[in-house]
Amino acid sequence: MDAAVGIVAQRDNARAHELAATLVETVEREYGSAPVVDEATGDAIDARAVPVASMSACELVVSIGGDGTLLFVARAVGSTPILGVNLGEVGFLNAVDPANAVDVVTDLLAGLQADTSLESRTLVRLRATGADADWTLEPALNEVLVHGPRRGHGGGATVAIDVDGKRYAESDADGVLVATPTGSTAYNLSEGGPLVDPSADALVVTGMAAAEPMTPLVVDPFAAITLTVSDTDTAYVISDGRNRQRLEPPATITVTLAENPVHLVGPQTNFFEALEKLE
Structure with a gap:
């Protein structure tokens, strides 16, 4: 051009x-x-x-x-x-x-x-990948969201959160989202997640209407975050509210930094x- x-x-x-x-x-x-x-x-x-x-x-x-x-x-x-x-x-x-x-x-x-x-x-942007690397969503500038068969109350599933291979939380929830600092003011904020200064090197993991304690967690941006969804027939992982991948639970999604910011x-x-x- x-x-x-x-x-x-x-x-x-x-x-x-x-x-x-x-x-x-x-x-x-x-x-x-x-x-x-x-x-x-x-x-x-x-x-x-x-x-x-x-x-x-x-x-x-x-x-x-x-x-x-x-x-x-x-x-x-x-x-x-x-x-x-x-x-x-x-x-x-x-x-x-x-x-x-x-x-x-x-x-x-x-x-x-x-x-x-x-x-x-x-x-920074986020990349969501299937456990067997058989699919990868388009990078997300705001957030990656995992939820059950439908978004919102009554559409939940059991979601387990692991950070660098260590279990942080597991609960029945409407969903879990991983947000960048840019995305902290978007969906993350509406779900009770913290604001993050745009210059901070961090990601935020926020549970949505979780039945068990799932306090929003701020993690190192280079951490490998895995979300395992179960106890539902269907689930979805969504990048910035647009690109989505249908899941057949139990399914595990890895969220990491995308290569190109x-x-x-x-x-x-x-x-x-x-x-x-x-x-």
Whole structure:
């Protein structure tokens, strides 16, 4: 791909499409090469469009929308540097205000042209693998969840948690999730798990409505976490709420760090200010 910049705008969002069009025009005028956009945005603003996964060949990908849009982009482009422009309410991942987006993008591109490496914040991702390595889910930026035949009350199973081969807890529960620091503010928080500073080297294991004590546990990010599910005919393991694998218990899932983290570039979110928006 000959484009240095890819732009992904939130679907059906006129503000996102308008900003994408402005960025395309500005970058082409200032640098002589037009960015590419995702296919839905291309239809909306009549710009050169490619599948989002193709943007992994770009030097920079701009995500315009909420955290959900950035999660979508991260799944597709992996370790390609991502800049998040926030059109959502909270914005743990998207730090750039739309009014500043053009200036931030042009500054980043000027650095790239000068062969200056982009400063970035590294976000670890999780990999869930079957016991016999016969399947592996797409990496999760937020969390890996294991639950019984259905999510929520009444759909539980017995889940045992082992960390580096040592049993931590076992209980009948609605499910168990393993979250990254990024994901600590998402599903983990809603299930009573702790907040984790984004700069911390840690993972969180949180039980969901467990019958026996299963206090949320903070572990070393390089620990091997195994979740063994039993006492149910069917169970599921889910990566970031989208990619799933059906299980036939008893089944064991290993959760470890994925090889390729996500890299966020540009201004970074003030974590504590973002927390205030949750209330």
